Amino acid sequence: MGTGLRGAEVLTRVLRAASRPGLRALADDPRIRRIVEASDEDLAPKVPDDPEAVDRVTVLWKRPDMAEGLADLPWHRDCGMGGHAINCPSAVLTICLTDGSPEAGQLRFLPGSHRGAFPFVDGTDVEAPGGIGLPIEAGDVTMHYSDLMHASLPPTSSDGPYRISVLIGFSPSDAGHHRGERHYNDALLINKDGQIDHLGQRLADGG
Template sequence: MPVALDRRTRLDADLRKVTMEDFLASAFPDLAARHGALVAQGVERLGAAPLAIEIGDRSWSFSAADGGLAVSPGVADGALVVTFDADQFSDWVQNQRSFNAMITVRELRYRGGDERDVSVWDSLWLTLLEGWPVVDDGIEFLDRHGAPLDLGRVLTPDDDPADVAHFLREAGFLHLRGWVDPVAMREVSQDIDRALPDYHEGDGRSWWATLADGTRRCVRLQDFVARSPRTAAIVGSDLWDRLRQTLAGNDDLVQRPVGGKGLEALIKPKGVVSGASDVSFHRDCHFGRHAYQCSGTVVGIAVTASGAANGQLRVVAGSHRVLMPVEIAKSRPYLPVVAVPTEPGDLTVHLSCTLHESTPPLVQERRVMYTGFGLAPRDAGATGGQALAELRERVSRILLDQGARA
């Protein structure tokens, strides 16, 4: 059965300082009763060691037992041990920041395991909090009429909107053609060239990468729509609003702001050796806040063609339905990996919960824009989203400064 877009279960208004003692006394018994069996299933299938949490001079271990999840004082034998301060634990246990977020910004302290172990427990813990299974042997990809879904299908405005909406919820992604005039992409590419001199490192509006020859290149232009009248016309058109309504189906999707950092033009050059340019498998919610804002739809507009030679989007179909750990997606995915080669003007759509990656260009650079549609707000006082956006910006600087790739 397709997954609903709105998977939000938490509100920023309910955030508070949570200690381990609070969590174990109030939330854990109910979570373990409802979702512990799913966690235990994931532990068995992924071969996960126990997880031990240290805070100050105290420690607790979580491990599978009797078909569920149990907690005990101290550090269990063979455990992955994560050391938190009080604020980090409070954020983590409320799905504000994940292990992945902390490890990416070089803040996570752990021992007794490697990055794969950390990634596995990132998924298992979210399984405990949200009941999102790590594995599901019964997953099928079916169209609205029960026939096998063609994961390579390209959908157009002439297709039944119900089929488009169903495909997105069933597979977690879409490849669309005919929603944007491909001829317009030449003008958009020229707008990128004209805009580039207005961006510089440290301006807070761009991301940069280092190439193999040592040069720095701007790879992400924020606030781009203000510099491209053609792009503004595309996202302000009636056809674009029809796309929003088609993707929404029976849900309520709204246009994300396209000014500021809401619409970004990306340049994918050859030979990147450091910086956040071609990002390996990840979810857009894998830094945290899945339970507060998922699922949004991320829409890529192909300015130039994409493919194996010049890089392309790849998605793990159905990964919004099972919580496959990111590190396993990179090495041994247990769902179909689908490449989405595009022509200029094609659109790609993926849910914020869908594992996806951008492969690096081998022959020539490519260009793409990203924007999207989000769920209608329900939490007027939300502040966590801004904190997560700031974290995302920090990541781009850390990777560049430390000579690392995403």
């Protein structure tokens, strides 16, 4: 869940989408595997095949005017909170269910950023890099390495429809787990009310 500027709770992300059989099966779908095999790495689903697994399959909804939650993300690496040495090169395959234009909430990438160090930067900051947005339409599939800097920007339109995506994580078959029995998003799920702070605001506050 996330919180809009008016204080209402809004659904922005489902981390246990693998609880739905149709979504759970996507990680092993031959069409998906053919795309993943185009990688230079030997990749396998990042999370074990379990209907209650967190992050095996994630569904993302972009929403306008968000104050908290994971609807909008600053320039970041997915491995930026730890685990790069034993989990990368990992990758995220995205199935686009709707348009991914700036009006719908665009995903942008910073080419070449996997070769060097870059700080987290709020994607809406005037000094933030522009990066490159992909001309994504419904039915498109993208795949990016997790250590490439990318940002999920807020929609520029108040009308919608907004971007909806299905995310499937892959990593080397011999990758380790840097948080024992815990999962990647535990570092974010720290508030007693279950809400996640807007990451751009946490950056501005120095948190």
